[in-house]
Amino acid sequence: MRITLERSNLLKSLNHVHRVVERRNTIPILSNVLLRSDGASLEMKATDLDLEITEATPAQVEQAGATTVPAHLLYDIVRKLPDGSEVRLATNAEGTAMTVASGRSKFSLQCLPQSDFPDLTAGTFSHSFRLKAPDLKMLIDRTQFAISTEETRYYLNGIFVHTVESNGDLKLRAVATDGHRLARADVEAPSGSEGMPGIIIPRKTVSELQKLLDSPDVVVTVEVSDAKIRLTIGSIVMTSKLIDGTFPDYQRVIPASNDKELRVDCQSFSQAVDRVSTISSERGRAVKLALADGQMTLTVNNPDSGSATEELPVGYESDPLEIGFNAKYLLDITGQLTGGEAVFLLADPGSPTLVRDLAAEDALYVLMPMRV
The missing domain is CATH 3.10.150.10 (DNA Polymerase III, subunit A, domain 2)
Known part of the structure; x- marks a missing residue:
């Protein structure tokens, strides 16, 4: 040569x-x-x-x-x-x-x-469709942070991609969860994706794919079977095995009756969480949110180093509520929100909380509370 x-x-x-x-x-x-x-x-x-x-x-x-x-x-x-x-x-x-x-x-x-040199024999693919690179990147960006790293629950070590009927439209949906938080994002289902098998794309494949989707003008060809996925991005062809497992019924953990609505300014809220969590130990990282009429008080207590509080004006008109969350998980979710304002739908201190992005209706997040 x-x-x-x-x-x-x-x-x-x-x-x-x-x-x-x-x-x-x-x-x-x-x-x-x-x-x-x-x-x-x-x-x-x-x-x-x-x-x-x-x-x-x-x-x-x-x-x-x-x-x-x-x-x-x-x-x-x-x-x-x-x-x-x-x-x-x-x-x-x-x-x-x-x-x-x-x-x-x-x-x-x-x-x-x-x-x-080994060849990852692709075999035959049952479904093939084309998806704009920004749409595929959005599905990954909004869900990747919630992928589990726990090897024993291997079926959570990736993003679950499937088609679903939503409000009369067919959507291509990506879901990831680690049991503590859940992220879900939808795009309009492209032609050819109808009836495709639900697939779990492994964490490493997701990570590499994310780095390749840097051009907004590219259209990605996606081919899937029960065991493999092949993505063609311009001159690059990526073939990957899929996770052989059953993704849990995630719909069961998405709360439908949370009636306490909290509206916060994303930037102010994430900065406040970041500031008060400075004092927390890495192990706990719990931040308590005390909600009363139009006011939120964020508190972190660390027996070894002290405590921190910060007050924030918010949109909240329901009964007073105290609830705790892992600070890192809160920051991960607010980091995905594209709008200026986020909506938290709460029930009680022990039930999952729903987080919506006002600027992106096709994405939602669920966060489990912590005892504080």
Whole structure:
């Protein structure tokens, strides 16, 4: 293989694919990126056996071929080359080494044969649809923070995506929960998504996908089956296994009869929560909200270091109420709200609270209270 390409093109594509590769691998080939040159492009592929990303980038191909080299090492080399330079990649006759040359710099990397590189066989996909990148990014951004990190409840370690009938319209819905909070977001269901199986997209796939959805003009092609999902974003193709499990019936935890309405200014509220929680211990991080006519008092008590209170004018006209929440969870939710004002629908100190974003009716959040 002998090819020449722009350093900026190579770096951009490597940046997308090398992140999939785990730093520590018991299987040596999984530390490598597959490079395959053909026609007028270089195709790169990386995998961890659960997630695979491929991307093609323009190149001047003198001699077609394929090999695999250490992904993080190649990325670090290209990253440190000067801007605007050209990079020449060439393998030796035996295919055991590849030279990376640019200007006066020259590196030699050990190769492993491309025949050893695993292929995440996609199989057939039952449903295919197209979704604007900003819509898909919105679904991820508004729910990702609530994904559980508890390995024992593996079926909560991702975002549940499914179609649902809502007010006479078909919606594509994303839901994530860790048992303490729940986030739900909807977009209009695209043509082709009708009847698709409910799927759970793993946390790592969600995280990588979020980084690839940076162009607002791109339309993403989504293909799903019971076991896999494939997303095509421009020249990038991401294939991932899905979490094999049943997502719980999340509708049961969304309160329908919370009658105490609290309206707060998002920015003032999140800043106040942030300030008073400075004094809390990392373990507890509980903040107590005392609500009375038009007034909220936020209190944090830490037996080891002291206490903090702050008062805030709010829109609240129901019976006085005291309720506690995890400060980090409150900040996570208010961080997702796009409008200036948030609405909290409360019932009592022991029941889940519903949070709505006035600027985005297609999103809602549920937060479990804490004892304070």
